[in-house]
Each structure stands twice: as C-alpha cells, then as structure tokens.
Amino acid sequence: MSRALICGSLAFDSIMVFEDEFYNHILPDQIHKLNISFLVPSLKKELGGVAGNIAYNLHLLGGKPVPMGMVGQDFDPYREKFDGLGISLEAVKVKSDHYTPQAYITNDLSNNQITAFHPGAMNFSHDNHVGDYADISIGIVGPDGREGMIQHAREFAKNDIPFIFDPGQAMPLFDGEDLKQFIEQATWMAVNDYEFELVCDRTGWDGDEIAKHLEALFVTRGSKGSDIFANGESISIPVVTAEKIVEPTGCGDAYRAGLLYGLMNDLDLTTTGRIASLMGSLKIASPGPQNHHFTVEEFKQHFVKEFGYDYD
Template sequence: MKALICGSIAYDNIMVFQGQFQDQILPDQIHMLNVSFLVPALRREFGGCAANIAYNLGLLGDTGYPMATVGHDFAPYGDWLRERGVPLDHVRELSESFTAVAYIMTDLADNQITAFHPGAMAHAHLNAVPAEAGLSWGMVSPDGRQAMIDHAEQFAAAGVPFIFDPGQGLPMFGAAELKRFIELADVVAVNDYEGKMLMQRTGLDEAQIAAQVRALVVTRAAEGSMILAGGERLEIPAAAPAAVVDPTGCGDAYRAGLLHGLMHGADWATTGRIASLMGAIKVESAGTQNHSFDRESFYTRYEASFGRQLHLGS
C-alpha cells in the first residue's frame, strides 16, 4: 500500500540542555528576554516530517512517498533514504536553495525549543499531488504555507483521503483557512497544545471538529492520546518505552502508525495503539530515523504492551 506524505525534509541539529528551561527564564522579564542555554553535546541528524513519517511507515511494511522540495546539499540525505527503501519520486531538488534545517533544543523535562530555516521548503508548492498514483492515503504535514493549502485541495480533488497534521505550521493560518483544512480532511491529528490552538483560532470545540472528519486525534506525550470518532471518545494508553532517550520525532512515528492502521482497515482502538507503540519505540533512540524493528518483534511487543494480539488486513 502507498501513502503520499507532503511535508518537510530537513537536517536536524539536536541539542540537550542539562536542566529545565523554566529555571532559566524570569516570568516577569519575558518582555526583554535574553537567555543562553549551554548544550554540551550536538548531534546532526536526518529529519523533517515527510521523511520521518515515510521512514517509519517503511518499518511497518508499507510504502511512504515523501513529497518535498530540497536544496543543493541534499545528496547525503538522499543516499540515506534510498538505502533504507524510501522512494524519492516526489522529491524535487532546487539548486539555488539549502535543504531546510532545524535547530532543536530539549530540556530534561522533554520541553523543546526549535528554530527552523525553511530553505527549499518555502517552494514546496511547486509540487502537486498526482491525480492518479494508486494512493490509499495522504498526509498534509508541516510544510510551506501555500503548499499545505494547495496539497489539501489537491488530495480532496483527487479523492485521496488524508490526515491534516498542521504541527508547527498551525500558527501560519487563520480561522477561515483552518476551517477549510478541517472541511477537506478525513482525519485531523494534533498534539494537546496544537489542539487547544486549533480550537482557539477556529472557535470550534473538539466535538465540532470531530463531527466534520472521520476522527480527531490528540496526542498527549507520556499520557497517551485521545481519538474522537463517530461520537465515541477513545482514550489510548501510552506504550511504555524501555528507556527515554530522545523525544524528537515521536509525533512523526505516531503518525506513521496512524497511517498504517488506516491503510489496513484497523479500528480506531487498534490504530491508536499501533501509533502509540511507534512513538515509544522512537523515544528509545537518538535522532528521528535510527530505530528499527521487524514485523514479528513489533507484533510481539504490541501484545506485551496492550494485552491483546494485533491482527490486520492485507
């Protein structure tokens, strides 16, 4: 099965602050904020939502096609993805731009501060969703502003169901645009903070959003996730990681699990648990694409995590 994942491909520079951000910020001085965080270690990783989700979907046995624009410095990343079976048919290289780059700092409470240079991603609207490509699902994840608008419309016009995953791109849109995304999408997936922002900007509550889509999915990190579908509210437990190493990319792994469940016709309780386990597996490894598993071990761990066997259609 094939999914088209519209979003970013980026180089990630990942740092860990050996404390908590809140201890370094004076609440009554945020109008003149001047803060420096010492980060003893720096890792450079391959990242970006589209590539991360496609990588994770590949681990589950499906084919995820990232659709993105990259820069002249993409070659090492492209080689990495090809070696791992991620197809690059819909990745466009722009010779006059850099590939997008993120600087991600995490504290010991798993809070994150991110600075992002879009580079070639700003031209992602040059790509278009193919009308006839045998796609079973699509996803609109954080990308260039116009690209997200265009690709949502194109998925709908092509009759391809898709997940709207605004992520860090949500602040770029006003109420009317966000309502249009919800109208076009089949699933809306946000984290708890993004969900509150989405409701604040649109004036819609959870039930009103869920009534327009197949499901509203809200992730809550270690507290699990919530899926509101068909008038039913499902509380999805978090799967326990063997160790908490790096939360960067956990949301992307979770979304790959959502796609996998949807592509194989699983019910929402099962789909949510697949996604939850994907997030737990990711958090055990540094970086966003350094974890791996085989099908048998995933099914075994699913049963151990949730006390039920995993059965999926073809």
Template structure:
C-alpha cells in the same frame, strides 16, 4: 497501494550546552541580549515530518511516497533514503538549502531553536496530480503554507482521503483557513496543545471539529490518545517507554501508525494502539530516524503492552 506523505524534509543540528541558560541570561538585560554558549556536544540528525513518517511507515511494511522540496545540500539525506529503499520520485530539488533546524539544549532540557525553511517554502511546486502511483491515503503534514493548502485541495479534488496534520505549522493559518482544510480532510490529528490552539482559532469544540471529519485523533503524551470517530470516543492507552530520551519525532512515528492502520483497514482502537506503541518505541531513541523494530518484535511488544494480538 501507497501512502503519499506531503511534508518537510530537514536537517536537525542539536547542540548540548552543559550548563543552565538561566545562569547566563540576565532578565533585567533582556533588551540587549547577547549571549554565546560553548557546546562541546553536537549531533546532526535527519528529520522533517515527511522523512520521519516515511521512515517508520517503511519499517511497518507499507509503501511511503514522500512529496517534498529540498535544497542542493540534500545528497547525504538522499543516500540515507536509498539505503532504506524509500522512493524519491516526488522529491524535487530547488536552489538553496534544505530546511534546517538548529537547537541548543541546556541541562534542564530548555531549548533555544532557530529554523530556516529553505526549500520547504517552495513545496507548492509539487502537485498531487503529478503522482503516477495508485495512492490509497495521504497526509498533509507541516510544510510551506501554500504547499499545505494546495496539497489539501488537490487530495480532495482527486478523491484521495487524507490526514490533515497542521502541527507546528498551525500559527501560519487563520481560523477560517484551518476550517477550510479541515472540511477538505478525512482525518484530523493534533496533540493536546494544538487541540486547544485550534479550538481557540476556529471557535469550535473538539466534538464540533470531530463532526467534520471521519476521525479526530488527539495525542496526550504520556497519557495516550483519544480518537473521536463514528460518534464514539476511543480512549487509547499509553505504552510505558523503555527510556525517555528524546521526544523529537514521536508524533511522526504515531502518525505512521495511523497511516498503516488505515491502509490495512484496521479498526480505530487497534490503529490507535499501534500508533501509541510506535511513539513509545521512538521516544527511547535520539532523533527521528534511529529507532528500529522487526515485524516479530513489534507484534510481541503489542501483545505485551495491550494483552491482545496485533491485527494481521
């Protein structure tokens, strides 16, 4: 059984400005802003929600299938996926660029970012019904708006349970549009900020939203997570990270843990603990696809973090 991951694939270019933005931006001149930053440190990471989720899910031993649209510059990323033995059957190439994010960070970790969606805007050309593999679980992660809507509807029509993960795509949707997708989904996952946003957009409380899905998962950063399921609120403890280097992709690693636990038929406390652990492993590495673990090392870290064995 496979997990179908509908979401973005993107290149992230991260530049570090070895100073503070506030020294170079004059508040009284913000209406004529024109600034240039020398960035001697730069790196390029492979990212996008679908790629990050698939990366961690593959290491867990599950079978990720990515459904995404990419541009004609995807060759380097495709080679990486080949090395990971992550299938590319449902990744379609479009004209133009793969999604691109350009991020400049200063010494206070403030960020100025620009995102070019590129081929991501064509995500709706892919259809869940075209997947020939047997899919047990899906996820609709941030992507082109129409693609997210279409894929949610297609999962529901096919009777495939799926996680709705609006993430940074949430501002694209009205409250009514969000409610439609939530009503189609089996699971809803948000971070704490997104949870406040979606409650405001829909006019519903978290408890009311939880009643519409089999499980509502809310991540709380360094405070762990909360899972509302079967009328129970499961408090998932945090895991202290070996280092806090880069939060990019932590939510995606967490979601890979959710997908794996669902695929394995684990209960929610065990699934949540695995997801929490994976987020802490990721944050100790830069980029969304540079952390590593083995089945053995993961089991040891699970036992050390929670005082119990990880389910088989």
C-alpha cells in the same frame, strides 16, 4: 500494495547541548540588547522533518511511504539513507540554489530549548502536486510551506484521496477560516492536546463540532496517551510504557505513521490507535527521530505482548 503520500518537510537537525542553564547567562532586564553566545561541546546531526520521519516509521511497519517535499543542494546524505532503505524519493524535488530545511536546536541542562529554523527549499513546496504520483491510496498534509499545505489539501480532496490533516508546528501560519477549510477537506485530523486547544480557539468550534466534519479526530496527550473521537464517541488509547525514555523528538511522527498504517489497511480505530501508541513508545527509547530499528515481525510480537491479539 497501495502507497501513502506524505507531504511535509525533510530537514537536517543540528542538536547541541549547553552544559549549564540559560537563565544563569541571560539578564532579564537586558533582553532588549541581547548579545550572547553559548559554548556547546555536544553536537549531533540528525535526519528529520515530518515527512522524512513519518516515511521512515511507516517503512519500518512494512508500509509503502512516498515522502513529498522540497529539498536543497545539500540533500545527498538524506538521499543515500533513503535509497539504501528502498524508500521512494520520486516526490522529493531539489532546488539546487537553496538549502534543505535546517533546524538548529540548543538544549540546556533543564531541557529548555532555543531553536532557529531555516525553511530553505521548503518555501517552494507548492511546486509539487499530489496528482503527479500514481497508486496513492492515502495521504497526510503535515507542516510545510503555507501555500503548499493549502494546495496539497485541496488536491487530495479534488482527487478523492483520503488524508490526515496535521498542522503541527505550522499552526501559526493559519487563522480560523483557514483551519475550518482544512478540516472540511480532510478525512481525519491529528493534533496534540495544545494544538487541539488552539484549533478550537481559532475556529470557534468545540471538539464535537470538529469531529462532525471528520471520520475521526486523533488527539495525543503525551504521557496520558491519546483519544480518538469518531461517530459521536471517544476511544481512549493508553500510552505504551517505553523500555526507557531517551528522547521524545520524533515521537509524534512515529505515532502518525502508525495511524497511516492502520487507516490504509482498514484496521479498526482502536487497533490503529494502539499501533500508533506502540510506535511512539519504541521511538522514545532511541535518540533522534530516525535511529530506532525493528523488523515487522518484531513489531507484531511487541503488539501481541502489549495488547493480547494479532492485528493481521
């Protein structure tokens, strides 16, 4: 089976809950000399990062993911999990004098967030090269170090490997000309609706112009589902109602894993979007980005129940 090279971060997420509202403890007229601490009785540590999350979800679907990223001296717990799952780590390189990327997220009772992110070894993502790995039929360039994202997109194009461009949280790193270059190199692009507006604003291109440079443009819209723009037409993909809503962290990555699976298996765009939508629904019912579980057969049964046909 061909493999998907997933370029992006592998990270540890420390998620804390402050059992009050931030605004009760921050004086607006004293922001200029802010010095405050929050007691956070609840703390959980999760495996995360876009490359790790997408790889985990593609594995659940029965695909062959190859996450590609730079990690640090503290990566062993992540390695242990992925080794146990049989997910290849051949494209994950260790910088022994740095830490694996870390996100420290504090939520209050209104779901406001204060986040600090330490990129660590991710700053060296350009030390990894697309051409070093065999049997790759598709790729994705997700949020990563700026130089690495530019290099990996160029290498996918040079090696004639179709890929998804997913700027995500890395959007602030790129101006309009950078984004135009990515779009012209990419085969597909996946963004949420806010990121889509940013891309339009920075490039000066509207959605029709962006779609002209791609085989398909995927725009997610949260609870409103997603839209696919291709060949001058649009396809509306409804959201799949979740069994329960627990935590949205990682839903976008689950969706992108569904896209990769459909595209690398030559499924039509409607079916591909529906697989992606169902993946997001199954993820949101579990806490953290990598704690949901199902077999390939269970997923297929979910799909048939939701859409009335088998995608195989």
